[in-house]
Structure formats: structure tokens, C-alpha cells
Amino acid sequence: xxxxxxxxxxxxxxxxxxxxxxxxxxxxxxxxxxxxxxxxxxxxxxxxxxxxxxxxxxxxxxxxxxxxxxxxxxxxxxxxxxxxxxxxxxxxxxxxxxxxxxxxxxxxxxxxxxxxxxxxxxxxxxxxxxxxxxxxxxxxxxxxxxxxxxxxxxxxxxxxxxxxxxxxxxxxxxxxxxxxxxxxxxxxxxxxxxxxxxxxxxxxxxxxxxxxxxxxxxxxxxxxxxxxxxxxxxxxxxxxxxxxxxxxxxxxxxxxxxxxxxxxxxxxxxxxxxxxxxxxxxxxxxxxxxxxxxxxxxxxxxxxxxxxxxxxxxxxxxxxxxxxxxxxxxxxxxxxxxxxxxxxxxxxxxxxxxxxxxxxxxxxxxxxxxxxxxxxxxxxxxxxxxxxxxxxxxxxxxxxxxxxxxxx
Amino acid sequence: xxxxxxxxxxxxxxxxxxxxxxxxxxxxxxxxxxxxxxxxxxxxxxxxxxxxxxxxxxxxxxxxxxxxxxxxxxxxxxxxxxxxxxxxxxxxxxxxxxxxxxxxxxxxxxxxxxxxxxxxxxxxxxxxxxxxxxxxxxxxxxxxxxxxxxxxxxxxxxxxxxxxxxxxxxxxxxxxxxxxxxxxxxxxxxxxxxxxxxxxxxxxxxxxxxxxxxxxxxxxxxxxxxxxxxxxxxxxxxxxxxxxxxxxxxxxxxxxxxxxxxxxxxxxxxxxxxxxxxxxxxxxxxxxxxxxxxxxxxxxxxxxxxxxxxxxxxxxxxxxxxxxxxxxxxxxxxxxxxxxxxxxxxxxxxxxxxxxxxxxxxxxxxxxxxxxxxxxxxxxxxxxxxxxxxxxxxxxxxxxxxxxxxxx
Numbered sequence: 001x002x003x004x005x006x007x008x009x010x011x012x013x014x015x016x017x018x019x020x021x022x023x024x025x026x027x028x029x030x031x032x033x034x035x036x037x038x039x040x041x042x043x044x045x046x047x048x049x050x051x052x053x054x055x056x057x058x059x060x061x062x063x064x065x066x067x068x069x070x071x072x073x074x075x076x077x078x079x080x081x082x083x084x085x086x087x088x089x090x091x092x093x094x095x096x097x098x099x100x101x102x103x104x105x106x107x108x109x110x111x112x113x114x115x116x117x118x119x120x121x122x123x124x125x126x127x128x129x130x131x132x133x134x135x136x137x138x139x140x141x142x143x144x145x146x147x148x149x150x151x152x153x154x155x156x157x158x159x160x161x162x163x164x165x166x167x168x169x170x171x172x173x174x175x176x177x178x179x180x181x182x183x184x185x186x187x188x189x190x191x192x193x194x195x196x197x198x199x200x201x202x203x204x205x206x207x208x209x210x211x212x213x214x215x216x217x218x219x220x221x222x223x224x225x226x227x228x229x230x231x232x233x234x235x236x237x238x239x240x241x242x243x244x245x246x247x248x249x250x251x252x253x254x255x256x257x258x259x260x261x262x263x264x265x266x267x268x269x270x271x272x273x274x275x276x277x278x279x280x281x282x283x284x285x286x287x288x289x290x291x292x293x294x295x296x297x298x299x300x301x302x303x304x305x306x307x308x309x310x311x312x313x314x315x316x317x318x319x320x321x322x323x324x325x326x327x328x329x330x331x332x333x334x335x336x337x338x339x340x341x342x343x344x345x346x347x348x349x350x351x352x353x354x355x356x357x358x359x360x361x362x363x364x365x366x367x368x369x370x371x372x373x374x375x376x377x378x379x380x381x382x383x384x385x386x387x388x389x390x391x392x393x394x395x396x397x398x399x400x401x402x403x404x405x406x407x408x
Numbered sequence: 409x410x411x412x413x414x415x416x417x418x419x420x421x422x423x424x425x426x427x428x429x430x431x432x433x434x435x436x437x438x439x440x441x442x443x444x445x446x447x448x449x450x451x452x453x454x455x456x457x458x459x460x461x462x463x464x465x466x467x468x469x470x471x472x473x474x475x476x477x478x479x480x481x482x483x484x485x486x487x488x489x490x491x492x493x494x495x496x497x498x499x500x501x502x503x504x505x506x507x508x509x510x511x512x513x514x515x516x517x518x519x520x521x522x523x524x525x526x527x528x529x530x531x532x533x534x535x536x537x538x539x540x541x542x543x544x545x546x547x548x549x550x551x552x553x554x555x556x557x558x559x560x561x562x563x564x565x566x567x568x569x570x571x572x573x574x575x576x577x578x579x580x581x582x583x584x585x586x587x588x589x590x591x592x593x594x595x596x597x598x599x600x601x602x603x604x605x606x607x608x609x610x611x612x613x614x615x616x617x618x619x620x621x622x623x624x625x626x627x628x629x630x631x632x633x634x635x636x637x638x639x640x641x642x643x644x645x646x647x648x649x650x651x652x653x654x655x656x657x658x659x660x661x662x663x664x665x666x667x668x669x670x671x672x673x674x675x676x677x678x679x680x681x682x683x684x685x686x687x688x689x690x691x692x693x694x695x696x697x698x699x700x701x702x703x704x705x706x707x708x709x710x711x712x713x714x715x716x717x718x719x720x721x722x723x724x725x726x727x728x729x730x731x732x733x734x735x736x737x738x739x740x741x742x743x744x745x746x747x748x749x750x751x752x753x754x755x756x757x758x759x760x761x762x763x764x765x766x767x768x769x770x771x772x773x774x775x776x777x778x779x780x781x782x783x784x785x786x787x788x789x790x791x792x793x794x795x796x797x798x799x800x801x802x803x804x805x806x807x808x809x810x811x812x813x814x815x816x
Contacts, residue, residue: 123732
């Protein structure tokens with residue numbers, strides 16, 4: 001099925017090269033499609049790595065291995081296979097990943113554990129080892145490519161190619177972060193159904209990079225949802241080559257640590273938003289701000305209960321300010337809430353305050369807001385200081401068409 | 409929007425009168441529709457009552473009051489308002505319910521606490537007291553009606569009228585149970601979006617009736633889901649008039665206690681299935697059997713994770729034996745599972761065993777099974793003896809049409 005680009009798509013920006021990072025692509029032919037489907041990113045010696053992974057207990061071999069590899073903190077290469085997730089493929093699937101790691105490690109003369117592999121696509125079909133071998137061979141010797149080609153090659157059902165960048169000044173040096181990501185369905189917290197990669201020339205100790213990435217993840221990728229389904233393969237990796245020659249960031253007190261931390265969170269948020277903008281069938285981008293919760297985590301859970309509610313998502317699709325469905329979603333979240341303190345608004349206009357519809361509620365400006373592409377919802381629980389923002393899209397006929405027809 | 413009857417609809421059966429139970433209906437005009445929308449059921453003196461209610465913390469006044477009233481164990485009347493749920497209506501909503509209770513109690517000469525009130529429909533609009541007063545007045549003096557009229561009157565977006573019956577022999581006496589129910593959207597565990605009522609002539613102590621109803625609920629209503637959304641008003645009440653004159657059932661060792669317990673569970677399961685059969689947009693009725701879990705409760709949670717997965721539900725809508733999506737749903741359930749022990753089947757045919765696709769898997773009979781209306785799925789976790797069956801429906805364009813257009 002050829003899909004129309006999402007109406008929420010953003011154009012692919014001009015992205016700079018990152019010193020010490022060289023992407024290449026090739027065609028392994030994992031599916032019968034006329035496009036490249038294997039991405040190889042070579043990383044300079046000494047590159048630090050950090051990762052966050054799906055919480056799905058039926059995760060893929062790639063996730064199991066990657067989680068262990070990330071702990072060692074060093075990376076020399078990344079391989080991404082598109083069209084086959086290699087999940088739920090047992091011993092044969094694991095052998096295929098190990099073969100790729102060995103092949104790349106042999107080429108670079110590095111330890112096998114420094115070669116990271118991700119795969120995305122159909123579950124339950126072992127990655128074909130012959131196709132993988134030939135694809136990797138072709139990629140290792142291919143000409144370097146630009147970010148847009150790399151970002152396109154990791155995609156599967158994505159309707160647009162996703163990348164972004166940001167910069168920070170770290171101890172007097174400007175460091176650059178580039179990110180690419182894929183994902184549009186099976187998107188839920190605990191990591192979305194997606195593969196995301198951030199590359200930076202900053203010099204950062206692996207342990208600090210991991211801390212920053214985990215913190216950024218909690219406020220970005222863990223705050224998005226398309227359909228509440230959590231993939232078996234979700235992975236976000238951050239690679240830092242150190243080529244910017246800033247004083248290596250080891251802890252929060254180091255020069256520029258705050259700026260780098262903020263830049264990493266910024267790029268993660270941008271990437272997370274791109275995934276929501278390509279949510280299957282999405283017509284509207286929805287930001288839900290929850291305030292007045294007993295804690296930030298409680299606010300996040302309430303926000304996700306709203307964002308995952310099919311009835312709320314279909315109401316937004318229908319441009320209906322149906323705050324009654326929001327009340328329902330708050331109440332089922334399993335978090336502290338008091339019906340009589342709850343306030344709900346759309347587009348900055350309160351529809352209900354402290355448990356009752358507003359007597360002078362004027363629906364006209366709200367109706368106008370809901371006709372747009374970018375929707376905001378405000379939910380105040382009236383209990384405490386906890387707050388969070390989560391992002392999702394609406395639930396439309398497009399989602400049904402894509403998923404009732406997309407064949408495993 | 410006028411909806412076509414669900415293709416999974418069952419005809420309304422012939423249901424007997426229950427001694428001590430007298431239903432009547434009237435038109436309060438809560439919505440601008442040409443139908444009755446207020447149901448009044450008069451119950452003989454000494455009728456025992458038990459109830460289970462939504463876990464949604466933003467529940468309606470009716471639920472708050474009903475939960476307290478049920479503890480006292482006695483009922484003389486039930487009023488059901490359709491078209492307005494009276495939820496999230498604050499002080500004014502509460503006053504309207506209390507007015508109804510007082511009006512009926514005055515008519516019957518009974519304590520106000522023995523008048524149970526349920527309301528279903530739009531959230532956030534206080535039940536209009538003048539309409540309620542006139543509607544109750546008309547109902548109190550109306551001619552008694554049959555079960556089909558009563559069942560139709562409690563409905564809202566239901567596409568067919570739902571009722572059923574069963575019988576049991578209790579200490580040599582035959583007792584009869586009749587049930588009516590409404591619900592088709594906002595259906596999820598912790599009680600579905602629904603109002604259900606069971607009436608029996610059995611003589612049962614309230615405490616034992618409550619125990620039986622709670623146990624039956626755990627295996628029936630708590631095992632169904634349409635869209636994972638939990639209503640603010642869900643209520644199931646069981647009324648036992650005692651007119652059958654069996655030896656009153658007080659504890660499990662009493663004559664016929666087992667038969668009555670089984671009959672109550674049976675009627676609750678039948679009613680729960682009727683709700684799923686009217687799931688918004690449903691084209692297929694899906695029974696998911698989970699075995700090999702570490703406990704029955706764990707099996708239920710895994711089953712519900714599958715049943716609530718939009719990707720699994722759309723796959724079934726597309727008649728696609730996409731067991732990879734089932735793997736994903738098992739893995740995100742938050743319950744113990746081991747990818748390498750997991751087996752998945754459709755229509756009694758295994759597609760994957762112990763973590764791997766079956767080499768000799770023949771998809772043809774599975775594809776044939778998926779073309780039908782009644783779908784079964786088998787999931788074995790391979791860990792323990794825990795088991796559960798949950799029921800749901802597929803997710804189709806119909807769900808989107810109903811909920812993106814249905815106006816609050």
C-alpha cells in the first residue's frame with residue numbers, strides 16, 4: 001500500500017555533517033521493494049554511546065544485545081535493517097545479528113561489541129543471513145551519503161523522512177547534534193515503535209551521556225503515543241564522537257554540561273514530535289498539558305490515559321470539544337484525581353472548571369481551534385504541583401485502513 | 409446518527425416474568441427523541457440487592473450513592489435514565505438524583521436508600537429535574553411492560569436490545585434469573601460502559617448475593633473490552649425477590665448455593681457477551697484464551713492487553729493472522745512472559761510454538777477461520793497453570809464513524 005504523506009509532515013531540513021560520523025546505505029532486499037534498506041554508520045574511534053530500549057518483555061535479539069553493549073559505552077558502527085524486525089525468531093534470528101556484528105567488526109578491526117544492530121519491520125521472520133551478508137558488504141564499501149538518504153533508508157511505513165538538528169556551546173566550543181528517526185505505528189510509552197539515533201561531535205563520557213539520554217527520554221519519547229501499542233524493537237541510541245574537542249563532559253558540574261543536556265533533550269523532543277506527526281492516519285497533532293497532579297509522573301500517566309483513549313482521539317478527529325470523554329479518561333488513569341476539582345480546556349479556553357461545565361462557556365472559539373492541525377488540551381487536576389506534557393495524534397479512518405490491510 | 413444493527417446481534421429471547429418484579433417505562437424526554445427513556449422497576453418488599461460499579465475515580469453521583477446503598481442489601485425500586493449520564497455535574501446533578509429517590513420512596517412508602525438510580529448518556533449536563541419529575545410520575549402510574557420494552561428503554565447508542573435468562577434448581581425449587589443490559593462503547597474492564605440488571609425470584613441473603621455477583625463479575629464483565637475506555641457510570645445490580653420460596657441461600661454450604669452461583673455467573677457471561685456483540689463498529693466477536701500464565705489474574709491481564717491492542721483488533725478486522733502483533737501485545741502487558749516459551753494460535757491451529765513460527769504452519773484453514781464472525785485465539789505462555797478467557801470485538805471503520813461523529 002502506497003501511503004499519502006501525512007498532512008502533519010515537515011520538510012527534511014539541511015543537516016550538517018558530524019565530524020567522526022560517516023553514513024552509508026545499501027540494498028539488502030529484505031523486502032521486494034526498489035529501495036535501499038540497510039544503513040551503515042561508521043563512527044570514529046573513541047565514540048561514546050548511550051541507549052534506551054523498549055520495555056516490551058518479548059523484545060528482539062537486537063534490543064537484548066544492544067542493551068548490554070550500551071553498558072560498555074563505546075561504539076564504532078551502527079547497522080539498521082529495514083523491512084524485517086527479526087523479533088520472535090529465536091536462535092536463527094540471533095545468529096543473523098551476530099553474523100552482521102562479526103562482519104562489520106572484522107572490517108573495522110574493532111571488538112564485535114562495538115557494532116550496534118537495529119532491525120525494524122515484520123515480526124517472526126528470521127533475518128535472511130545471505131541477504132544481510134551481501135547488504136552489509138555493499139554498505140561497507142559504498143560512498144558516504146547524506147542524512148536524508150540515511151533517514152529514508154531506516155524507514156518502513158513512514159510517510160515522510162524524519163531528521164533534525166540542534167547546537168549547544170560547550171566550554172566555548174560549539175557542538176552539533178543531528179538526529180534521525182523512523183516510526184509511525186505501534187507507538188506507545190516505554191519507548192515508541194521506533195528507531196532513533198542522535199549523532200554529536202561533542203566529547204562526553206559514556207556514563208554522563210547515558211544519564212542525559214535517560215532523562216531526556218523520560219520527558220520526550222516516553223511522553224508520546226500513537227496507539228498505545230509498544231513495539232518489540234524500540235531503540236534510541238546517542239553517539240558522541242568527541243571531534244568538537246570540547247573539554248570532555250563527565251558530570252553536571254563540567255563546563256557546558258547544562259547546555260549539552262538541554263540540547264540533547266531538545267533534539268529528542270523534536271524527534272519524538274516527528275514520530276507523532278507521522279502517526280498512522282494522523283490528521284491532527286495534539287499536545288496535552290496536565291497540571292495540578294500529585295507528582296510529575298502522575299501527571300504523565302494521566303496525560304497518557306487521555307492520549308491513549310480511543311474516545312478522546314476520535315472526538316478530536318471529529319473536531320468535537322467532548323470534554324466529558326476527557327473526564328472519563330482522567331478517571332480511568334489509576335492516578336489520584338478528584339472529580340470536583342478537575343478543570344478541562346481546549347486551545348487555552350476552559351470548558352469546565354472544578355468539576356462543572358462553565359456557565360458562560362463559549363464554544364465558538366474552541367470549535368475554531370479544533371478545526372486546525374495543532375491542537376492543545378489543558379487539564380488541571382487541582383491537587384498539587386505535578387505537571388507533564390504528552391503528545392499524540394487523532395484516531396481516524398486512516399489508522400484502520402493502514403492496519404487492517406498492512407500485511408505481516 | 410441512525411446505526412445499522414450489529415452483524416453480531418442476537419434476537420431478543422422470550423423472557424418470563426419474575427415474581428416480585430414489575431417493570432414500567434415512560435418518556436422523560438431527556439433527549440429530543442421519540443422514545444421512552446425512563447425505566448422504573450418495582451421490587452417486592454424484602455428484595456435483596458448486590459452491586460458492582462465502575463472503578464473510574466471520576467464516577468457519577470449515581471455510582472457513589474449506589475455503592476453505599478448496595479451495602480445495606482435491600483431494594484424496592486430501580487430507576488434508569490437514558491440519554492443523560494448526569495456524570496460530572498456537581499451539586500446540581502446530585503440534587504436531581506436525590507429528588508428521584510425521594511419521589512419513588514414517597515410513592516412506595518419505603519426508605520429512600522432502597523431506591524436505586526442509574527443514568528447513562530452524555531456527561532456533564534445535569535439531569536433536568538423537571539423532566540425527571542414528570543417522567544418518574546408517568547412511570548409510577550404506567551401499565552407494567554415486558555422485558556423487551558424495559559431493555560430497549562435503558563439503551564442509548566445500542567444497535568440491538570439485549571436480554572437473556574437462565575434457571576437453576578435450588579433446594580428442589582426452580583429459580584429463574586432474567587437479565588437486561590445496555591452498552592456498546594466506552595467498554596473496558598473494571599466494569600464496562602454499561603448498565604446491567606439481573607432479576608431473580610430466588611431467596612438469597614444480600615451478603616451471599618454480593619459475594620456471588622463479585623465473583624461472577626471477575627470472570628465475566630471484567631473480562632470484556634471494546635475500546636479500553638472505562639465509563640464513569642458502569643453499574644451491574646442483581647435483585648433477588650425471594651418469591652420462589654426456596655430455602656434462603658446464606659452461604660456456600662446451603663442447598664442449591666452452587667447451582668445459584670453457577671447460574672448467576674452464566675447470566676453475567678451471557679450479558680457481557682451481548683455487550684461485546686454490540687461493540688461499536690464490531691464485525692467479529694473474538695474470544696481470547698490465555699493459558700500457561702503464572703496466575704489466573706496474570707492470564708486475564710495478558711488477555712486484556714491483547715484485546716485492547718488496536719493493532720491486534722485491526723488485524724482481525726482485516727482477517728489477517730498477524731501473530732506478530734499478538735507477541736507485541738503479550739510483551740507489553742506488564743506480566744511475566746518468556747518470548748521463547750510463547751505459543752500463539754487462531755481457531756485452534758498453532759501458528760507459532762515456543763517462540764518460533766511453526767515450520768509446517770498451514771495458513772489456509774486459519775485464513776478460513778478468520779473470515780467468520782466468531783474468532784478464537786489461543787495464547788499459551790508456557791510458564792504456569794494460570795488461565796483466563798477474555799472477549800472483545802474487532803476495530804473497524806465503524807468505530808471511527810460512530811465516535812468521530814457522535815456528539816456530546
